[in-house]
Amino acid sequence: MTRRPYKNMPDQGRTSLYRLFDAEGRLLYIGISCKPEKRYNSHRWHRPHLWRHEIASYTNEWFDTREEAEAAEIRAIRTELPMHNRMHHPAYDEEPWSGYHKAA
Template identity: 40%
Template sequence: MSVATEQAGPMPTRPAPGNAALYRLYGSDGKLLYIGICDDPVQRWHTHSRKPWWPQVVRFHVSWFPSRAAAGQAEAVAIRQERPQYNIVFNGVPYSNDRFPGARLLELAREKFEDQPFSLLDLVGELGVPYSSALVHIRRLQSEGRVVEVGKMKLRSKRPLIHFQVSEPTSAGKADRPRP
């Protein structure tokens, strides 16, 4: 169940700690431009403001969910059903010939997870990336210093759940650890 608000004026605020927003952004013609989830819509929209399509946004609709997982499930369904113009993930067949474009993994991870840690399982579940492709490409990005390992969780299985974050490039062009 969600708590919904539709606004073109004041920005939405989180109704309770732990809630996550599912938002829809619309153009002046009423066309659905983008669907996403976040913890803080104002901060997320600031990130979107660098996108070439952002000037088209004139209206938004926000629905609050009790958790990021619940919002993520609703997001996947909404994107598949409503087909927003600028979403890539979950919008039809994102990868031609069932092949994942590994060169885009960093861009997709940055867009989806911002500066939050993510795991291979997040890449698979949130972005629809095949596990084997995610593993190969995340290891390549790690060797290039473009993502860094930021933690491990011990699971019941023998494999640890490793969390990564996108690295920020330094002025010398090398990647640095993510900002706290």
């Protein structure tokens, strides 16, 4: 499977790969942001996220460029299998919105 690159995302410099965990340490979500605390709070207050009240902690792993963080995010989601990611999660590769397609 291959993934099309992000569309028109500017490189915002130093970027964090963040992981959100519940109180038992289960991995809920993986994402990237140049302002991870702001992004973390947006997950906590986003009403459609039914799992938002489960968030108990988070970690940051910093990369020098957004491109490096994007590559690490994809690897992490595809190997660590967070409970609430849909993009890049192998369980959703066949969905038309996933951006993944079988190499010809």
